[in-house]
Each structure stands twice: as C-alpha cells, then as structure tokens.
Amino acid sequence: MAAGDQLTEAVLMLAKATKYPDIMTAQAVLGLTNLGNRIAAAEKLNKWIRVSFTQLIGVKDAEKTASGIVGSASETFTRFMKAGVLGAFCCETSIPLDLEGKQLLIFGMDRERRDVVGPLVATVLHMIVTRNVAKRRKDPLVVAIDELPTLYLPTLVQWLNENREDGLAVTLGFQNLVQLEKTYGRELARAILGACATKAIFNPQEYEAARMFSDFLGDEEIQYKQKSRNRGGGKASTTISEQDRTRKLFEPSQFLRLPPGKCVLINPGFVSQGEAAIPIQQTIKIPKADIQTTEASEALWDKIHKRLVQRSPQHIPTTKDLEKRRDLVEAMLPEPKAPVNSAFPDPSGLIDKYSSLL
Structure with missing residues (x-):
C-alpha cells in the first residue's frame, strides 16, 4: 500500500474514533502542522490507530518526505470539501x-x-x-x-x-x-x-462493438441447391447439387441498423433443438400504463422534491462546524514543545498485550 493510502486509512480510523466521525475531521487532522510529531507525542492515542501511522512517524524528521505523504492523503479529502457536496457525507447517515x-x-x-x-x-x-x-x-x-x-x-x-x-x-x-x-x-x-447470462443488445452506434457482438453470436450453416443444365449429343440434362456454406448469424451492419426499441435478446432459457441461449430479435414494448405513470411522476416531481428536501436529515456544514473539528483535533493532537524522539512501539508487544482479544 502506498504511503499516502496508508495515511488516508489511518486518518479515517482516527476520525471514526472521535466525537465527529466524518470527512471534515479527517481533513482537519491532515491540516495540522508537524503531524508526524503530534502523532508520535500523543500517548493517549489508541495503540491500533497508532500502528496505522507507522510510515508517517518513521519519516517525521524528513520534512519533504512527510509533507509529500500528507499532501497525497490530503488530496483525497480536499475534493470533497465543497459546500454543495460535503453535507452528503457528514453527520449520521439515513x-x-x-x-x-x-x-x-x-x-x-x-x-x-x-x-x-x-x-x-x-x-x-x-x-x-x-x-x-x-x-x-x-x-x-x-x-x-x-x-x-x-x-x-x-x-x-x-x-x-x-x-x-x-x-x-x-x-x-x-x-x-x-x-x-x-x-x-x-x-x-x-x-x-x-x-x-442475459443480454439485451441494442444498436451500439459503433462498428467495433457491433463486430464484437456479431462474432459473439457466431455463424450459421445454410444449405442451398444449385441447378445446372447441360446439352450434349442433342440431349439436355439437368444436374442439381447441394452445397453448404456459413454466414454471420447477425452481421455488424445489422446491429448498426437496429431502430430504437429493437434489440437482440439472449437468455439461457431460450432453447431450441438441444441448444440453449438462442438469440432472438425482439422489439421491446413499454406498457401504456408505465408511460402514463412516468408522465404523472414527472409532473409531480417539483412539488414532491421540495417536501423531500424539507424532510431530509442532511445537515449543510457551516464554518462553525469546521472550527469545531479544528479545535477538537488541536486538543487531541497538541503540538509537542520539543521534537519527539520516542521510539515507535514494537507491534509484537501489541500482539502480546491484546492476544486475549483475538
């Protein structure tokens, strides 16, 4: 796993354990200066969450490397920090x-x-x-x-x-x-x-796709009779011969000529002469009742939409919400007065400590 992805996972675990388990908290953590030293100095931090910050703590003294890892993880969350988007991914879900x-x-x-x-x-x-x-x-x-x-x-x-x-x-x-x-x-x-297993292939509007579907359906064998007449010795004779040849079951050009609503339907239940999934050409008809229901729903949508918005539990984040999360992470991860030199805890010690829970 890349260092940025590992940090993203660690930050989400940390945010989940707080009072505000959302993306705003995760972004607030990544916005802290000197994050590696803050994590290393946080003695009360859950040990399992701390393990996820291993890579960041290991490079905390290499400023450029640490900044690159934090920047990579921060990019994941920054795209969601928009007023029109953020509310859909914060607070309790419905x-x-x-x-x-x-x-x-x-x-x-x-x-x-x-x-x-x-x-x-x-x-x-x-x-x-x-x-x-x-x-x-x-x-x-x-x-x-x-x-x-x-x-x-x-x-x-x-x-x-x-x-x-x-x-x-x-x-x-x-x-x-x-x-x-x-x-x-x-x-x-x-x-x-x-x-x-079931496929409804409409007009793909593109030749390569039409050719692929044509190859998928395969070929069919057809028999035809050829009649020829010969004249020799004053007598006429007729010869009839049977010949076999193959052709595409459905040519690419036929796919490209399918009108709206018409498709080639393939289903394992279509069985004929011991063969399954026989393709059939079918016109899809929408019942009139469904069309009427759709039109009625579209006519009512604007009215119903306003009511749904009023009933929505979705909370639109404010600047105050951002400040709350900023204060929370500052209190949880205060910046140490001096560089932290404490070694990262040995993972084997964690296993020994929590082995009874496994």
Whole structure:
C-alpha cells in the first residue's frame, strides 16, 4: 500500500474514533502542522490507530518526505470539501445498512460534480452490497446500475460470478463498449459481459462493438441447391447439387441498423433443438400504463422534491462546524514543545498485550 493510502486509512480510523466521525475531521487532522510529531507525542492515542501511522512517524524528521505523504492523503479529502457536496457525507447517515424485504435504495450523482462524488458513491455502493451478500439471503438483493462506466466497482465481476448463489441479482446498462473499456479496461470489460447470462443488445452506434457482438453470436450453416443444365449429343440434362456454406448469424451492419426499441435478446432459457441461449430479435414494448405513470411522476416531481428536501436529515456544514473539528483535533493532537524522539512501539508487544482479544 502506498504511503499516502496508508495515511488516508489511518486518518479515517482516527476520525471514526472521535466525537465527529466524518470527512471534515479527517481533513482537519491532515491540516495540522508537524503531524508526524503530534502523532508520535500523543500517548493517549489508541495503540491500533497508532500502528496505522507507522510510515508517517518513521519519516517525521524528513520534512519533504512527510509533507509529500500528507499532501497525497490530503488530496483525497480536499475534493470533497465543497459546500454543495460535503453535507452528503457528514453527520449520521439515513441509509439502511441492512436491506431486507421490500426496500428501495436509490443512489444518484450530480452531473456537475460527478468526478468528485463518483468515487464515494462507488465506495458506499460497494460496502452496502458486500455487507448484504456476506451470507445467503432469504430475499434476493437486486442491484440495477445504469450508465455503468461512470462508476468503477472493483469487485463487480466477483458479484456477478460468485454472489449469484447468495441471492444477488445484477442488472447493468451502458451506452457502448468503448466507454466500458475506458473505465474497466479491455479484459475486465469482457469479463463483465461474459458474466451476464442475459443480454439485451441494442444498436451500439459503433462498428467495433457491433463486430464484437456479431462474432459473439457466431455463424450459421445454410444449405442451398444449385441447378445446372447441360446439352450434349442433342440431349439436355439437368444436374442439381447441394452445397453448404456459413454466414454471420447477425452481421455488424445489422446491429448498426437496429431502430430504437429493437434489440437482440439472449437468455439461457431460450432453447431450441438441444441448444440453449438462442438469440432472438425482439422489439421491446413499454406498457401504456408505465408511460402514463412516468408522465404523472414527472409532473409531480417539483412539488414532491421540495417536501423531500424539507424532510431530509442532511445537515449543510457551516464554518462553525469546521472550527469545531479544528479545535477538537488541536486538543487531541497538541503540538509537542520539543521534537519527539520516542521510539515507535514494537507491534509484537501489541500482539502480546491484546492476544486475549483475538
């Protein structure tokens, strides 16, 4: 693990143990001058949290190295220190951590702040899904992700391949293959596609993707008869021969000509003549009742949105909140009057001390 990442983890552990366990506290810790010496001098600091600061304490006397590590970790939190973003990640969450029965949890991202919010949304989604499929579920957990390339989920392939038997059902949507490969890489993008048993392939709007899907569907064998006539010796004869040849089941150009609403649908349940996952060309029809419900919901949204904002437990951070956290970390980690030369505690001693708890 890089030194900056290690410090980020240590700061989060420290913030979690305080009165204000949030990003503002973590950033306040990183904003302290001479952080390495402060940590080394904090005798009352939890020993396990102190262990996480090993690298920083080890280079505390090398000012440039220590500043580089702190700067790297601080960059992680600085992007979230914006008035319009910070409130979503501070104070007590209203998100249910354990999803059971008929519960609906919706994640959304502000398009203007996607680069800032995206990593945290992906982290929260990752933690909730992982927590809820840690053991076999009584009720299925359905995870539907649209515009998949906007989020990087490192364990997505694992969800698709391994957690299916635990009750996880995943639906993924993306515009084209190029976007997916840009976020996940070529090999991982192929692994994601391969792990999805049911596929609805609409017009990809891009030739390379259309060619890949065409190759995926494979070829079909067709038989045709060829008739020829010969004249010889004053007599006419007719010869009929049968020939076999192969052709693409669905040409790339056919994918690029698919109109809106029409797709090639692949499902393991489509069985014919002993073969499974037979692709079919299908027009997706949206029921009129669903269209009417959507229009009614859009008409009511502005009115309902105002009520939801009023009911929201989300707290908008103020300058006073920042000052509280600054005072807290200053009191918790006061700057020592002289450089600290105390050796870092031997981790083996910690194991001996806490072995009864393991």
